[in-house]
Amino acid sequence: MMHRFVLIAIPYLWLLALFLVPFAIVFKIALSDAAIARPPYFPQFDWVEGIGAFLAELDFENFVWLTEDDLYWKAYLSSLRIAVISTFLTLLVGYPMAYGMARAPEEWRPTLMMLVILPFWTSFLIRVYAWMGILSNEGLLNQFLIWTGLIDSPLTILNTNTAVYIGIVYTYLPFMILPIYSALERLDGSLIEAAEDLGCSRLQAFWLVTIPLSRAGIIAGCFLVFIPTLGEFVIPSLLGGSDTLMIGKVLWEEFFSNRDWPVASAVAVVLLLLLIVPIVLFQRNQQKQQEAEQ
Amino acid sequence: MNRLSWFNTVSLTLGFAFLYIPMVILIIFSFNESKLVTVWGGFSAKWYGELLQNESFLQAAWVTLKVAVLSSTLATVLGTMAAYVLVRGGRFLGRTLFSGMIYAPLVMPEVITGLSLLLLFIGIGLDRGVMTIVLAHTTFAMCYVSVVVSSRLITFDRSLEEAALDLGCSQAEAFRLVTLPIIAPAVISGWLLAFTLSLDDLVIASFTAGPSATTLPIKIFSAVRLGVSPEINALSTIMIAIVTVGVVTASLVTKRQMVRQRRDEQNAERS
Secondary structure, eight states, X not given: OHHHHHHHHHHHHHHIIIIIHHHHHHHHHHTSEEOSSSSOEEOOOOTTTHHHHHHHHOOOHHHHHHHHSHHHHHHHHHHHHHHHHHHHHHHHHHHHXXXXXHHSOTTTHHHHHHHHHHHHHSOHHHHHHHHHXXXXXXXXXXXXXXXXXXXXXXXXXXXXXXXXXXXXXXXXXXXXXXXXXXXXXXXXXXXXXXXXXXXXXXXXXXXXXXXXXXXXXXXXXXXXXXXXXXXXXHHHHHTSOTTOOOHHHHHHHHHHTSOOHHHHHHHHHHHHHHHHHHHHHHHHHHHHXXXXXX | OOSOOHHHHHHHHHHHHHHHHHHHHHHHHTTBSSSXXXXXXXXXXXXXXXXXXXHHHHHHHHHXXXXXXXXXXXXXXXXXXXXXXXXXXXXXXXXXXXXHHHHHHHHSOHHHHHHHHHXXXXXXXXXXXXXXXXXXXXXXXXXXHHHHHHHHHHHSOHHHXXXXXXXXXXXXXXXXXXXXXXXXXXXHHHHHHHHHHHHHOOHHHHHHOOTTOOOHHHHHHHXXXXXXXXXXXXXXXXXXXXXXXXXXXXXXXXXXXXXHHHHHHHHHHHO
C-alpha cells in the first residue's frame, strides 16, 4: 500500500503547492494595501504575529476601488461583449465547416481533420502576428481592396475591435469545429431522410433535425471559445487599439506597468468569479453528454 | 452521400482559405528581399541568414527548447501518475479536490495562472529563471497530459491487467509490462501536447521568467509589438515548417500503427 500512497501523494502535493497555494496567495494579496516596498504590498504575512493580527489588517479596499473606477467596469463589460460576439461569429464560421466536413466523402475526413488540427499546433502568437501584416493600413487586405476598386482610401482595421474579432475567430476556430464535427458525424442520416419524406423541406429538416441533434457539440464549442476569450491577452494587445478594453490586458498592465500588485490580484479574483458560471455550465453539459452516451 | 453539395464545397473552400491564407502570406513574405513587409521586392533568403546570426534569438531559442523538453517530460510523468490515480486509484481522501485541481488549470486564464505562480515564487524567495518557467509549465501541462492519458485508461480492457496479476506479476510489473505499452500512444501524444504548449506559451512565461531568462515567444512578442518585421516572418516560417513536419509524421505513424494493430487482431482471431 506504500506504493499507492506515493503514487497519489506526488501529483497531489505538486498541484497543492503550485496550483492551490498560489491562488490562496492571490486572494490574500488582493486584500492587502499597495506599498512602496519589495514585494510591493502590505501587510505581509508574519508567522510571529500570527493569523489574528494579519486578519485585522485585511481590507476590501481594492475591491471597492474596482467598483469605483470606471476603467474596471468598462473592461469587464467590454470583455464580456467581445467574448459573446466573437463566440457567435466563430459559430457562424465554424458550423458550416464542420457540416461540410461531416458530409465529405469518408476517405477525405482524416485529411480534413488534420487540416483543422494543424493550425492548433502552430504557435498562437505567430497566428495572431500573421494578421498584423494583412490588416494594417498599407497591408495586403487594403492593397487588394484598393486594387479591386471597392475602396479609394485604406480602411483602418488594425488596432480596432474589428481586428480583435478577426483574430479571435481565426485562432479559436478549431475549438469550435471539432466538437460540432464530432456531433454531426455521429448523426444518423436516415433521420434527415425521414424528415424529408414526411414533407420537410431541406432547410426545415436542417432546422428541426440537424441543429437540435448537434446541440451538445454547439454548446461545447461555444464554451471552448468563450471561456479562454474572456481572459485573452495576446489578441487585444497585438491587434486591438488603445481603446480595446479587455480584462486580461488590464491585469497585465496593472501588474507590469503600474506595478500595483494588490489591484492586479483583485482584478484576477473578479475575473475568476466571472468565469465560474460558464465553467460550471460547461462541466454540466459535458457530464450530461457523457451520461447520454453510456 | 458521396459528392459534396455546392454549399458544402463553398463553405469548406472558404473556411480552409481563411485558416491557411494568412500563414501562406507570412511564409511568402519571409522570402521578401525588401525590408518593407507589405511590398514585394523580389525573392531572397537573406532574412534567414540574419536570423541565424542574431545571437539573442538563438539564445532565446535554446532556453525555450530546454524549458520545453524538461517541463514536458516532467509533466508527462506527473500527468500519467495523476491519470492512473484518477482512473484506477479508487477512493481516497480529497479525491474531489484532486480531480478539481486537474481540470481547473485547463480553463484558467493564463494571466491568472501566471500571476499566481509569480506571487508564489516571490513569496518563497525563489529566483526567477529557467527553473521557475519549468515549474510553471509542468504544472499546467501535466493537467493536459492527465486528461489525454486518462481517456485512454478509461477505454482499455482492465481484464488484461488482472490477467497479468493472476499470472504472478506484481502491481508494478503489470503496469510496466501490460498497462504502459497499451497506453503508450496516449502518453506520447500527451508529451507532444505538453511540448507544444510549452514552446508556445507567452503569458505564463512572461510572468515567471526573470530578467535572466528570455524565451522565444517573449522575444517575438516584444519585437512584434513594434510592428511586422521580415526577420520574425522568417522565424515564424521555420517554426511552422517544424510543426507541420511533426504533425504529418505523427499522424502517418499512428495510421500505420492502427493498420498493424487491426491486422494483428485479425490474425489473433483467426488462429
